Amino acid sequence: MSATLAYALGVLALVVGIALSVALHELGHMLPAKAFGVKVPEYFIGFGPRLWSFRRGGTEYGVKAIWLGGYVRLLGMLPPARPDRPDKPGSMVAEAREESLTELGPDEQHRAFYRLSVPRKLIVMAGGILTNLVLGVLLLAVALGVVGQPGYTATVATVTTCVSADVESAVECTDTDPVSPAQAAGFEPGDRLLTWAGAPLATWEDVQAAILASGTGPREVVVERDGQQLTLTVSAVEIERTVYDEAGHPVTAEDGTVVTRLRPYVGLSPTLGTVRVPAGEVAGQVALAVSKTLGAIVTIPAGLYHAVLAGVGAEERNPEGLISLVGVGRIAGEVSAAGAGTGHIPFSVRLFTMLSLLGSLNLALFAFNLVPLLPLDGGHVAGACWEGLRRTWARASGRADPGYADTARMLPVGQVVFGLLIVMAVLLIWVDLVAPL
Missing domain, CATH: 2.30.42.10 (PDZ domain)
Structure with a gap:
């Protein structure tokens, strides 16, 4: 096998692994949502033009052309505006509420996500986050305890x-x-x-x-x-x-x-x-990887700053710093190519590298989605927690039920967060191109 073909296969294996991870993440949201009666019209892997799909149980399942993520659409994620706090007509918040509820018929209003109890909301939104945690732990445990470290x-x-x-x-x-x-x-x-x-x-x-x-x-x-x-x-x-x-x-x-x-x-x-890492040590090493990933979330601004400095040649690239999917794909391709033909890297080392990369990416998704801001899953988890606290306090103090948490009010913040995520992704891709690890 040529080095070029091996490189392409390494990148393809990583892309497929990421697609499966995303698919299972979205499945972690969809399965409990459907079990609790929420209407779920779409479940897709990828974005852009539809390549293939089928419909079953009121949900369209399929694959789209750009495998850079995926989504499951839950109707009624945003509650209607409160009578005493109406939205400005034509505003972004008003349009988002309408889009969230428009596909629910008069007899389907009870199937809106916002109508779920707080515990059920937490189960639905945490389902995807915990799926990535479980996947990350399993992949790293197999890499360390079954395949073994290089x-x-x-x-x-x-x-x-x-x-x-x-x-x-x-x-x-x-x-x-x-x-x-x-x-x-x-x-x-x-x-x-x-x-x-x-x-x-x-x-x-x-x-x-x-x-x-x-x-x-x-x-x-x-x-x-x-x-x-x-x-x-x-x-x-x-x-x-x-x-x-x-x-x-x-x-x-x-x-x-x-x-x-x-x-x-x-x-x-x-x-x-x-x-192979001894069975008694695998859990400790995996736990250490989880804790390091969680700790890295709070250092993202500093990590991005140093990555940009490395991109302009002001300092050396930190091998443990931030990296984009382009950089991860490069690593997967280079390791795969190094084992092609008479390459010096054996298959077991390449397998360990691929499992470790996918495991680390799943842990990163788990940690990143804990951030309590929209459009991340953590934003919806935070909204459900706030709703639960308000209702619990109201019951304890003998006050009227304050109603659903109005997460739609956080959409402008979510737009800013989304824009920052795009900027960060573009910067890291640039750094991985000009100062690769």
Whole structure:
């Protein structure tokens, strides 16, 4: 497969994954709404021209041409104007109310969304938000606990043939260089290391720790080769090796020289792959991802500011900063292309990347829709909560029912928020084009 085709398939896989995520998000709104009797005339994936649709149960289901989202249309989202606070004729609020209620016949007024009880409104509007949370958690849990994180495995990639004067520089062997312990023991590329001196091995870190603990004496190593287990005997040799810190950087002395230390050396290198996170640690890592996503919402203005600075070349792009769907698509395409043909990225790593991207996007949708402003779902949730508080306070104080929360009054704010979202999206797309991650 060519790199170009693999790139396109990576982007397509991401687009399909996003479309399915949006479809399930809208389904999270539609199913409880229909169960509570709300009239739902449309459920579509995408926007623009209609490509395909069918009608069932009073709802038209279908797909539109531009897969940049989707929608479910619930009638009666906005209540009618109160008699004591009429709308200005021809105003945006008045027209929005009319559009919200116009398709409800005289005998269908009870099917308007605004007539639902507060708990039911919360269930309908939170349904989509929680769907994204569940999807994000499941995708990340599968990526971490089933596929595994990218890392170096206990499978041998190469066997060094000799112990040269500088093993870390990968120089060619000479006739005077001694044979490496791995070569002498009979290791071969593709061997999966199972145990080293009796210690079980799962990751390359386990292999390194076992070599360090074994010293230079002869040690038995059990490997799996072509489906069979073999026992090899290897004796490491001590050589000067560079000391690295926790971040993977060489440690230097006060005079600037690189610090070295005598350490056992065998002559094996690992294979890049994925290492599963232990079951007991998956929940903690997923919870950390959720909390970081929630925390990132409040830093959006600062993140956008720094992204723009990166776009004009004033600073480096933050790899953990804001990114548009164009940037996410680029990552998906590049990872997919890197595994094409004789590419160096194995399928498991590409699968982990795709699942992680989709999981992170779902968590971002979950967190973003919690913002209590229209047109986001959180705006409707906030409206229902306000209605519940007003009615509860009225009952407790013996006052008359104050009626429905008039969310239509917040539409001008919603228009501003929508405009800001468009500006943010355009800016991030520009940054991803001129200063890609």
